[in-house]
Amino acid sequence: MHIRNQFKSKEIPKIAQQIYNLIQQEKGLTKHPLSSIKKLIKDGSVFVSFNHNSQIVGFVTRKKITTNFFEIRSWYVAPKYRQTGLAGNILRKALKGNRFNYVAATFQPSIVDIGKKFGFEHATLSDLPPRVLIHFILSRNLSSIFKHLTGKKSTLLIRKCA
Numbered sequence: 001m002h003i004r005n006q007f008k009s010k011e012i013p014k015i016a017q018q019i020y021n022l023i024q025q026e027k028g029l030t031k032h033p034l035s036s037i038k039k040l041i042k043d044g045s046v047f048v049s050f051n052h053n054s055q056i057v058g059f060v061t062r063k064k065i066t067t068n069f070f071e072i073r074s075w076y077v078a079p080k081y082r083q084t085g086l087a088g089n090i091l092r093k094a095l096k097g098n099r100f101n102y103v104a105a106t107f108q109p110s111i112v113d114i115g116k117k118f119g120f121e122h123a124t125l126s127d128l129p130p131r132v133l134i135h136f137i138l139s140r141n142l143s144s145i146f147k148h149l150t151g152k153k154s155t156l157l158i159r160k161c162a
């Protein structure tokens with residue numbers, strides 16, 4: 001299973017469409033427009049795992065917010081490949097070294113436990129530097145804000161650089 005984040009321009013539309021479709025089908029993931037998925041892939045911000053038939057079997061996005069802060073989003077592995085170590089391998093590839101800080105938000109308590117294994121800690125918005133905080137708030141999806149305010153609370157996780 002190989003993991004890539006660099007793609008030729010001609011590969012991008014097909015990969016973006018597949019990722020868009022997988023996100024649409026997965027209820028645990030926040031939906032994103034096709035155009036923003038394309039942009040993230042172009043920027044090298046999406047780590048994609050392919051099987052031997054060149055089908056996408058997992059991905060995660062690592063978006064740069066400031067020079068030393070990244071946001072981790074859209075972590076996905078196809079059901080058939082779960083609990084095989086693939087999810088961890090994709091995430092480890094995206095968490096490049098200990099020189100950067102990472103922020104992530106999730107509605108799923110199980111992801112909070114998994115996050116701890118990868119060095120993430122429970123945090124609050126006041127733990128974020130001002131520029132990261134502004135980006136974080138402005139980039140929330142309206143449906144996520146609504147979900148957070150009306151019942152199912154999301155948890156903020158931070159992995160600080162060493």
Ligand SMILES: CC(C)(COP(=O)(O)OP(=O)(O)OC[C@H]1O[C@@H](n2cnc3c(N)ncnc32)[C@H](O)[C@@H]1OP(=O)(O)O)[C@@H](O)C(=O)NCCC(=O)NCCS
Pocket residue numbers: 026028029074075076077078081082083084085086087088089105106107108110111113114117
């Ligand atoms: C989230 C997702 C990618 C995780 O994939 P998975 O195959 O189920 O994950 P795994 O069981 O392999 O767990 C990943 C790692 O966390 C560890 N882990 C799992 N449960 C854990 C727990 N309760 N406590 C601590 N560590 C845990 C595993 O040991 C594994 O580590 P390893 O790679 O070193 O072996 C997958 O379940 C998925 O695609 N879900 C649907 C989309 C989604 O909800 N994404 C998250 C949105 S916030």
